[in-house]
Amino acid sequence: MRLFLPVLFLIISNVCQAQQADSKNTEIEEIADVEQKRFQRRMTAGDLNARTAASQNFNVTYYRCEWDVDPAIRYIKGKVTTHFVMTASGNSLVLDLANEHTVSSVTRNNVALSFVHSNNLLTISFQSPLASGAKDSISVIYEGVPPTAFGPFATATHGPNQDPTMWTVSEPYGARDWWPCKNGLDDKADSIDVYLKHPANYKGASNGILQSETAVANSKVVTYWKHRYPIASYLVCLAVSNYNVLNNSVVIGGTTIPMQTYCYPENQAVFAAGAQNAMNAMVQFSNLLGDYPFKKEKYGHVQFAFGGGMEHQTCSFMVNMSENLIAHELAHQWFGDKITCGNWEDIWLNEGFATHMASIYIENMTPANAAVYRNAQINAVTAQPDGSVWVDNVNDPNRIFNQRLSYYKGSHLLYMLRWILSDAVFFTAIKNNLQDPALAYGFATTAQLKSHLEAASGKDLTYFFNQWFTGQGYPSYKVEWFTENDQVQVKLDQTTSHASVNFFELPVPLLFENTGTGQKKLVVLNNVANGQTFLEPLGFTPNQVTFDPEKWLISKNNNVVQVSDPLPVTFESVKMQCSGDQPQVVWTTSEEINAGYFEIQNSVDAVNWSVIGSVDAAGNSAHLKHYTYTDIGLAKGQYYRILEHDVDGQTQQSSIVRNTCENLQKSDLIVSPNPVESELFFKTTDAAPGARTVSIYNSDGHLALAEQISSLHAGSIHVSKLARGIYILQLEDTGAKMIKAVRFFKE
Structure with missing residues (x-):
């Protein structure tokens, strides 16, 4: 959701890059601020149990909503018919509905049912129990003044004539303020129909496709909207005012999608221009994420007077046409609407993604300013030393809608994933996540997103989410560099701002330049340990080094130092x-x-290390020195590293390698074809007792691929995603201990 107070942040050509970034980021800050305040009003009004309390013995399949409203009067009359399937047998069900409404009747097949309306719950009793799996429906007739005057159901005036306007905004728990429903993140209706009865001199807007506007008695019109996609209750909406309606269209995936704008007459020109920006963004996002999720219906903007925006399904409510806001609300149609966060702890799946996609849109418009925009957000994230993307207190509105964490840090977590995995792999994973039949048009968690990222990349990202999702803080780097013979030596040291993470494992980009000759080279160092040293060929002598020039990483107070003498050990x-x-x-x-x-x-896990021996150094030497350490006690399948100790107590750490020795060439484990392009078949002449996993390691000993196996004698594994080179296939037991291994070549 995107709500912000009206601001004047028009970016003009003569404004400096930093001011542009500040204006874009200030919009997000004010959006988050309004969301916090709106939820806070519910809390301070005594609504300390603001979440759903609807019973869990039924799933909603359909809502038929018939509402009678007048934008000049803050009041609603309604009949809501709920179709459902019982998930457990029972003689009652419970809906969420604010106490402020009067329920006049509840019926089932036109037969009155008994009910109790108290504690913001509507408990409905059946004449006889319904069995699990039974399909049925009930109709609730009610009316009243919804609680919280400027909350989920609001009225105001606009324009020179002070014309009345009415709208709804229900996130996170506000739907029950104005209609009976299941109010939480646990159930989506498969579809809805909305019938808005209102004065004939106004237009009514809602989700889906406009079916008809039918004149009825007393100078009123019934506007019928039909929506045939699954929808969460907080995304159901209505708005009524003296709207001008603008109709456009955009082609996505061969489908012509209506772009429909409902705006106040005095703002028609601005909203018309904004519609074109939305269509441009829709093309861009569809190329990156897959087609617009509701392309069988429409996308649209509906103007309202609250501030900012709200990503109601198929029609975002907008206070103005800021391009950042337009892109943000459109992105929510994928992240928040098609797939909705399954709990408020994971709100970043809505807000972090929408912030990130809006940044992609803005960067595409002004690519020269991309690093400036990113740096402004990094500065906001690192303004405090703590805080996780994971929401640790969903009862605190300031925590759910924290712009520094849910918005900025959530967005930059995605920047880092793109940097680590590559855009190609990252967006493949995101498309797979959005198209997963188990998640699409439903609810999802961070763990499910992580699974798709790991499947697409072949990487275990547990460390990353531990550090950047549940972990707090950020790293600060000390970079020491020395050049000789067109080579650069680099040593990386890192401190962290919060004790929850003692080291952030990241690929660190350094841009080496010779400002006199114009020569440049970006060097990426895979930093997996403190004090790690690297030697990289440059082909020129640099005189300037820039840390993370494109601002992919969340970090602060980085210190890049050129040293005059060679680093102690490379x-x-x-x-x-x-x-x-x-x-x-x-x-x-x-x-x-x-x-x-x-x-x-x-080490058995590359985390906990033990000393197994030592070798004296040759001493001061500028030449290559070779060392070997042999020990019959070395355990097969373990990890190894070397820690160099200076005479003054300083240390340098090597990269990590994995032992794979087991007479591999004589193994009775056979692979074919070898070399291999796509599918590698393996078999062994005996049962390989205890084997449960087939693992593939690259020549450096790093795990490249692993699969569980069902047969102890033979099987196959797809290796098409592996890079060309030599690999080792191992059969391992449940403790990751190698039982058999053999080398193969990937073409």
């Missing part, structure tokens, strides 16, 4: 090799300045 290579049945750790160093000794460490 690990040129670290690898495992086999000497008979004895594994060896082999490493090569250069620039051993002040080096004391090397400590060999191993």
